[in-house]
Amino acid sequence: MDDDISSDDSGADTAAAKRTGLVNSVLRACDVVGFLADHGPDVPLAQVADGTGLTRPTAHRILKTLEQAGWVRTTEGRYTLTMRVFAIGSLASRGNSLQAIARPLMTALAADTASTAYLYIPLDNKALCIDRVEPAHPVRVHHVNVGDSLDLSSGAAPLLLAALRPDLASAAGLDGGSRDLTAALAAARSNGYVVRHDDVYPGITAIAAAVRGADAHVVATIGIAGLSETLAGAAEDTARESVLRTAASISTALGFNR
Known part of the structure; x- marks a missing residue:
């Protein structure tokens, strides 16, 4: 040929x-x-x-x-x-500040929680997954791949982006949404994190926290997704604290000062 x-x-x-x-x-x-x-x-x-x-x-x-x-x-x-080009590019660009800083912390988070860790950024009024770290665990969650984008109303990490970035929520048309969505956004905004059961798929629990840059602007969200039967009760509380600590560590490394 x-x-x-x-x-x-x-x-x-x-x-x-x-x-x-x-x-x-x-x-x-x-x-x-x-x-x-x-x-x-x-x-x-x-x-x-x-x-x-x-x-x-x-x-x-x-x-x-x-x-x-x-x-x-x-x-x-x-x-x-397509986003496939971005996915390939993101693998080559892990040396950039956000991904380079987040990657080792995500690896530790995945190990601590026995769950898959994800990193999302806003792009085109959606949440784009730019990195994923799987745990050394026999059961892994593969419901989102690097380069996939989710609606801001779908999933813990996208929902948190919408809650803490009103500009994104407005651009995505989430203003004046359903009563359940409005309540979820308000709760996420108040708590500063999101915990969702049956997240994207039944039997999956997801937990997300915000990553802020030096100007305190929310630049990303980090989260985990695992089996609901594993992330239950005290395990869910422990995992939530791990996600919050990880998000705080990444934010501090990016220059955010509380």
Whole structure:
């Protein structure tokens, strides 16, 4: 099979690629991904082709291939990178301050509570999971993957983001929601944490606390998810305190001063 997606590549380009060990189609796909990252979301085919110097048929084939791979989605002829690209990027960016600081503390939290630890940030009026640490435990909870985004009304950590960031709640249309949602947001705001049973899925208990930056702004939420039968009674209280301590430690490391 020819390595190049486009049939309109020049022979000189193909020969040069073979001499250098490069794959033209991969380079072109990288150009397309980079262009969408800089100019997205919702970029039309013509703009992608013009911006990358590709013919429209070649750009179209690359975009369709990226769509099949789950890297790009299309809506009414316009193209946008998916969260899968972010998930891969987040793995490469664990050296950034938030993830680098949080990762060892999340590892300790997962071990202490025998639960899966999660780190969420707000993105596009949703809660985006940017890291997950599993416990060394025979039963693990995999209901959210890195790169997944949840509605702010779904799950302990997203709900806490909505409660402590009224701007997010308003943008997500949660103002004037149901009586149960309004009460849950008020309780989360008052307590400063969230405990939810049957969280996202039945039989799962989730606990979340807020992470604040140097300016006291809520920048993330950290939480755990585990089996409800394990996180019950005194175990739930102990786990809640562990989550709160972990969130406080990350916040302090980010410069937050109570």
